[in-house]
Amino acid sequence: NAGVTQTPKFQxxxxxxxxxxxxAQDMNHEYMSWYRQDPGMGLRLIHYSVGAGITDQGEVxxxxxxxxxxxxxxxxxxxxxxxxxTSVYFCASSTREGQPQHFGDGTRLSIL
Amino acid sequence: xxxGEEDPQALSIQEGENATMNCSYKTSINNLQWYRQNxxxxxxxxxxxxxxxxxxxxxxxxxxxxxSKKSSSLLITASRAADTASxxxxxxxxxxxxxxxxxxxxxxx
Numbered sequence: 001n002a003g004v005t006q007t008p009k010f011q012x013x014x015x016x017x018x019x020x021x022x023x024a025q026d027m028n029h030e031y032m033s034w035y036r037q038d039p040g041m042g043l044r045l046i047h048y049s050v051g052a053g054i055t056d057q058g059e060v061x062x063x064x065x066x067x068x069x070x071x072x073x074x075x076x077x078x079x080x081x082x083x084x085x086t087s088v089y090f091c092a093s094s095t096r097e098g099q100p101q102h103f104g105d106g107t108r109l110s111i112l
Numbered sequence: 113x114x115x116g117e118e119d120p121q122a123l124s125i126q127e128g129e130n131a132t133m134n135c136s137y138k139t140s141i142n143n144l145q146w147y148r149q150n151x152x153x154x155x156x157x158x159x160x161x162x163x164x165x166x167x168x169x170x171x172x173x174x175x176x177x178x179x180s181k182k183s184s185s186l187l188i189t190a191s192r193a194a195d196t197a198s199x200x201x202x203x204x205x206x207x208x209x210x211x212x213x214x215x216x217x218x219x220x221x
Contacts, residue, residue: 004154033209035211040213041213042200042211042212042213042214043155043200043202043211044211045208045209045210048207048209050207056207058208058209059208059210090154090155092154092155097204097206097207098142098143098204098207099160100145100157100160101155101157102157103154103155103156104154105152105153105154106152106153106154
């Protein structure tokens, strides 16, 4: 099992560009989530999904979109990148909400 | 806003000593989880304690939960250099998952 796979590992964008961060899990987990980690602030929940076709907003959803067309994949889209979105983004999955989460190794995103 | 807040922010100890990290939170919870993060890597789940539990053990880890004080502690006994990492508490309340800013633990050989 690969667990949770995030791509790309690093990305540099210009302000106003859009991009999609990919996340895939091979554990047949129902629950998937996206976090951002900023220095000194811990992780903050952006969006989550309790199953295919169902998504909901977390603590900091503005500027991001998600979709969950399959159980395995949960992409995060930045609509128009802003310097404030420079961060490390983590995707995680678990059997269901509230259960221990498995994390990917993150995408380090810089927006100039 | 953050829910869990860890204390201390940083902790440096010698190999073999015990390390205690504390977490305080603000609202009611379903469970509280502790995670570990090595530099440049994703978080790894350590232990989950439910709101109706007071103490839980896993190997060298001991977690306590006091819901009346809205606090939890993580004790790592007989620490090793490999325990050097950041440790985060996370509270779950009906899909509202909140992480603290973490405690940076350094274990010197």
